[in-house]
Amino acid sequence: MAMFSVEDLSVHYGYVTALKNVSLTAERGQIVSIIGSNGAGKTSLLRTISGLVKPVHGRITFMDKALPHQAHKIVGLGIVHVPEGRGTFSGLTIQDNLLVGGYRFRGGQLHQDLVEQYELFPLLKHRKTQFAGTLSGGEQQMLAISRGLMSKPKILLLDEPSLGLAPLVVNQVYDVIRRIRDSDITIILVEQNARKALSICDKAYVLENGEIRATGTGGELLSSDLVKKAYLGQ
Known part of the structure; x- marks a missing residue:
């Protein structure tokens, strides 16, 4: 059985179907990409996994156990x-944002986690007393990812990490994503930047109108006629 699985998940907003019988799996240390256009249901999928939206039916399991519906319990299990x-909290400093992310930890553990984040994101260390609201978009994205890592995730859910960023900054963000994966953290990555998402992932799913339309490795979907036409502009 997979470390993490979504089985026949359906989500409705009133009379609108956001997700219909969606199933996917992820293993430890994998990057799993979810690509699709605006309104495809990508964000609804992540919000359901993290407990912010309740499904109409379906099952989410993690480490062979059903996931609870309460968001704080899901974070406690290691899904962030x-x-x-x-x-980010614009009126708080970088360091205070990170401390919010590590609210479950105390003392020496919290200090060591801060040290690790500053090693991963040297820019944040140099500006740790700066207010988050004064950072650029790319810097805020780095801070958001770092704050998530302060919760010690086993699975990190990333929703559109490249949105609105310059190409050079996107490359920097994706370098960080690779390094996180290399530390044995599973990443479920939602992206409209299909080419970038597929180039980095171990497995990918195409979500259209709330349904899975295709799945495969990143390389397989990059060469798929469906993906080339709909998402790569070819």
Whole structure:
């Protein structure tokens, strides 16, 4: 059985179907990409996994156990959501944002976690007393990812990490994503930047109108006629 699985998941907003019988799996240390256009249901999928939306039916399991519906319990199990739009606390410093992410930990553990984040993101260390609201978009994205890592995730849910960023900054963000994967953390990556997402992942799913339309490795989907036509502009 997979470390993490979603089985026949359906989500409705009133009379609108956001997800219909969606199934996917992820293993330890994998990057699993979810690509699709606006309104395909990508964000709804992550919000359901993280407990912010309740499904109509379906099952989510992690380490052979059903996932609870309460978001704080899901974080406690090691599934952490970095939302679209970054969601940093603009009136707090970089370091205080990180401390919020590590709220479950105390003392020496928390200090060591800060040290590790500053090693991964040297820019944040140099500006740790700067208010998050004064950072650039790319810097805020780095802070959002780092704050998520402070919760010691086993699975990191990333929603559109490249949105609105310059190409050079996107490359920097994706370098960080690779390094996180190399530390044995599973990443479920939602992206509209299909080429970038497929180039980095171990497995990918195409989500259209709330349904899975295709799945395969990143390389397989990069060469798929469906993906080339709909998402790569070929």
